Amino acid sequence: MRIEQLYFFQEVAATRSITLAAKHLSITQQGLSDSISKLEAEFDVTLFVRSKQGVTLTSEGKKFLEISYRLLDNYNDLLHISAQHNADSQILRIVTDPYMTEFHFNRLVGLYHQYFPGYQLKFSEEESSLPVIEKIHRNEADIAFTISNAPFFAEITENHANYYDNLVIRELHHQRLYAMVSTQSPLAELPVVDMRSVLSYPLAFKNMHLYHSLKKSFPNLPFNVFLQTSNNQALLQAVQKHQAVGFVCGFFKRSCQKITDIVLVPIEGSDLRLLTVISNRLQYLSHVKWFLMDLTQFFLEVA
Numbered sequence: 645m646r647i648e649q650l651y652f653f654q655e656v657a658a659t660r661s662i663t664l665a666a667k668h669l670s671i672t673q674q675g676l677s678d679s680i681s682k683l684e685a686e687f688d689v690t691l692f693v694r695s696k697q698g699v700t701l702t703s704e705g706k707k708f709l710e711i712s713y714r715l716l717d718n719y720n721d722l723l724h725i726s727a728q729h730n731a732d733s734q735i736l737r738i739v740t741d742p743y744m745t746e747f748h749f750n751r752l753v754g755l756y757h758q759y760f761p762g763y764q765l766k767f768s769e770e771e772s773s774l775p776v777i778e779k780i781h782r783n784e785a786d787i788a789f790t791i792s793n794a795p796f797f798a799e800i801t802e803n804h805a806n807y808y809d810n811l812v813i814r815e816l817h818h819q820r821l822y823a824m825v826s827t828q829s830p831l832a833e834l835p836v837v838d839m840r841s842v843l844s845y846p847l848a849f850k851n852m853h854l855y856h857s858l859k860k861s862f863p864n865l866p867f868n869v870f871l872q873t874s875n876n877q878a879l880l881q882a883v884q885k886h887q888a889v890g891f892v893c894g895f896f897k898r899s900c901q902k903i904t905d906i907v908l909v910p911i912e913g914s915d916l917r918l919l920t921v922i923s924n925r926l927q928y929l930s931h932v933k934w935f936l937m938d939l940t941q942f943f944l945e946v947a
Contacts (some may be wrong), residue, residue, distance in 0.1 A: 645688075646670070649682070649683050652665070652669060652671075652680070653679075653709070654710060655669055656692070657677070657692075657701055657709050658701055661699065662680075666702075676919060679781055687708070689702075689704045689705070689708060690704060700801070708786065717838055719806060719873045723740045727827070730883055735763070735764045735766060736765050736766065736786050737784070738765060738766065738767050738768070738785065738786070738788070739767075739768045739780050739784075739787075739824065740768075741771070741772060741776055741790045742769060742771070744790060744791060758830035762886070768785065771856075772790075772853050772857065773792040773857075773919070774791040775922050776789075776790040777790070777811070787920065787921070788919075788920065788921040789918065789919070790921070791893060791917070791918050792857075792916070793858075793914075793915065793916060798804055805834075811921050812922050813920075814918055814919070814920050814921075816889060817876075817915050817917070817918045818916065819894025819908045819909075820911060820915065820916065821892070821893060822891070822892045822893075822900075822908040823889050823908070823909045824890035824892045824906055824907075824908055825886065825898060825906070825907055825909060826884055826886035826889075826906065826907075827905050827906070829886055829907075831845075835909075836912050837909050837910070838911070838912045839858075839862055839912070839913065839914065842911060843862070843865050843866060843868070845868075845888065846888040847867060847868060847869050847870055847871075847886065847888055847890075847891075848869075848871040848873075848882045848888035848889065848890045849869065849873075849891070850873065850876065850890075854891055855872070858891075858913045861914075870882065870887060871887075871888055880906070883906055884903075884905045884906060892908055894910075
């Protein structure tokens, strides 16, 4: 069980609606429903009676709700002790790469502020994974989130015992990279595609973080960049018109699957990992920082 699952459970109990609770929490209905189902399976209880009119607590659910309030009260007491231990823990300095900025700083941060209104979040962005991690290493940020490819992850892991021995590096999630192609493209008919085939087409990039990451992973393959833009609509139009192939990290594929005239095809061997990094020596590790990690991981699984 994760702490945030109790918050989600309480919201469903308060609204008596998966739909309304999901809207308040800024997650999908399916993700919220899955969260409740996992909670029920873990404790072998039925928390809600589900109907077309909504959901109502069972007798077990009412007892569970009372216990969840006590648990969260105790958890918040621990957070208060953490804040008193170190006044700086009231401010979280967060550094990310461009991909994670796009994911992180809308619904997730809004929800985080609901849970911890007394904490101030300060954000910064670096162009790629290495400067993100370096910023933690130099104690210029408290927590980092970055998406890396397999070669970079192996390099960081190899150097961890020496140069980065002051860091805690935790993998939150892993996914593949997807080719975003027009329904007119021959690639749209394939169940999976290799990178060489993708790179035989003109390419469109929304940010150069991914471009440089791919160049490092595939140094011997040519890259024909048709478009590099921060305008999401311009990139989508280039793909829809079959002018270029775009890329979508698997963490964000659900939002792209609803776009018309576009197909997402998994790229073979494109292993991506979401890493979070904190210092284990230079500062106190508060429960709040660990909660932010868990909340991020949970959103990647249900969003």
